[in-house]
Amino acid sequence: MPDVFHSPAPPASTASAADDDEARYLALRARDARFDGRFFTGVTSTGIYCRPVCAVRTPRRENCRFFTLAAQAESAGFRPCLRCRPELAPQALAWSVQDASGILVRQALRMLDAPQSWGACEGGAVVAQLAARLGVSDRHLRRIFEAALGISPLQYLQTRRLLAAKQLLTDTDLPVTQVALASGFASVRRFNAAFNTHYGLNPTQLRRQGAAPDGVQAGARAxxxxxxxxxxxxxxxxxxxxxxxxxxxxxxxxxxxxxxxxxxxxxxxxxxxxxxxxxxxxxxxxxxxxxxxxxxxxxxxxxxxxxxxxxxxxxxxxxxxxxxxxxxxxxxxxxxxxxxxxxxxxxxxxxxxxxxxxxxxxxxxxx
Structure with a gap:
């Protein structure tokens, strides 16, 4: 299958976009794990987005929208799949040695992916702090984010926080208060509001008792x-x-x-x-x-x-x-x-x- 997922930038033409989406759909049908984390599929009939390795029945082609980032799917109104769990997908985007703006965006994404930076500050201060670390203005950072990804730095950060919280709620017994703080939210109130707004769920609804994988002693959470x-x-x-x-x-x-x-x-x-x-x-x-x-x-x-x-x-x-x-x-x-x-x-x-x-x-x- 052709390697068409090097850059998150929008395709240069409608024809190339169609070709990229057809290749993604083939990877989705094959549940090809090599493309896990390289794109996400939003299903318009369900309002849910999935990894390409999701075990559910393959959706019809006309119901599929493809995104490079989970944050892009959520910005378009899709909710994460509770079965394949997008927060488990491999991360990291390929680097470009030619496009300076692309390099800047990718470096910003790496910084926003670092958990220690999630709770550093709130709101617009996040963008200002990130821009200062990168040596550019916050206006320029927002502009190249929008041009390259179609979302803002804050939207990307919010998705990272929420997916981290989703994993903690699903795989640990931590109280909701600790989950909120560990995921970078300043308060439980803000956490609950963000979770309900994005996913239409109460955080406690994701709690479940999961079986330990092979090789892990019984009763352990993994x-x-x-x-x-x-x-x-x-x-x-x-x-x-x-x-x-x-x-x-x-x-x-x-x-x-x-x-x-x-x-x-x-x-x-x-x-x-x-x-x-x-x-x-x-x-x-x-x-x-x-x-x-x-x-x-x-x-x-x-x-x-x-x-x-x-x-x-x-x-x-x-x-x-x-x-x-x-x-x-x-x-x-x-x-x-x-x-x-x-x-x-x-x-x-x-x-x-x-x-x-x-x-x-x-x-x-x-x-």
Whole structure:
């Protein structure tokens, strides 16, 4: 299938737009996980938007509208599907090295995706702060957002907050007050109003009792994170296992058992949260499950962002393979392993200058 989803900018012509939409519909019919997160489908007959991997019956072509971002679908009046859950889709947009405005928009999206920035300020102050970080005026930022995406920065941020809240409501037992604060809302009143306005639901209506995935002990609550296949699980877990720091990490590899466990210390809004996380790959489905201790639930959005970076879940395999395959055809599904935070990554990089991986790991354990 042609790769037609590099840029969120509107198509240059009506003909190319029709071609793009036909390609998207083919991916939707095939439930092709490679396109998960690359676009969303709004179904006019139901008023709901879905991921291309949604398991519901494929809608008729004339009832489908296609969007690059979830925020665009919500701005057009569609509500997120409660079955495929758009908040689980892989993120990250491809970068352009030619269009300066496109680069600016994509950098702004990355900043708005960072959970630590969600609750920094409210209203127009968000745009002013973001524009200052990017070195442009807030008027210019709003203008290029509207031209490239058809939505404002505030609309995009609101969707990110609401989808994060939706995941917390669905996958955790956190009180609604804590869900609102963890998702960047200044008050429960504003959270309830936004949720009802956008989704026509009361937040408590999303509460459910979900079954734990395979490999997770009974009764545990797990969050599922989407990824785009192919994904070389064995290669990435083997890399992490060779560098695990005993006493802090435990990595189990092997057929049917690809699991990482580690301790966590995370500061947020002046409070330090400690606990543990467990992450493993779901056999047969392109996703990773994440389980955390109760003490870390208030910072679940931040943890999800860090786990996605650690496992490189938002990578575009087609872009990787286009570079690797000519000289390394056996590298299908490779990813770039990350670290839990910047300080840890810096320390590992310095100690990694040792002669062997084992020597670097020994020094890291001593430290």
């Amino acid at each position: 969050v599922r994170l989407g990824l785009r296949p192919p994904y070389d699980t064995a290669a990435l877990m083997g890399f992490l296992a060779a560098r695990q720091i005993h006493g802090m990490e435990s990595i189990r590899t092997g057929p049917g058992a690809q699991v990482l466990r580690r301790t966590v210390r995370l500061a947020s809004a002046g409070t330090v949260f400690t606990g543990w996380l467990e992450a493993g790959f779901d056999d047969g489905r392109p996703q990773l499950w994440l389980r955390i201790s109760d003490g870390l639930q208030p910072v679940l959005p931040q943890l999800i962002a860090r786990v996605r970076a650690l496992f490189d879940l938002d990578a575009d395999p087609q872009a990787i393979n286009a570079v690797l395959h000519p000289s390394f055809p056996e590298g299908d599904g490779l990813r770039v392993p990350g670290a839990f935070d910047g300080f840890e990554l810096a320390v590992r990089a310095v100690l990694g200058q040792q002669i062997t991986v084992a020597a670097a790991r020994t020094l890291a354990q001593r430290l």
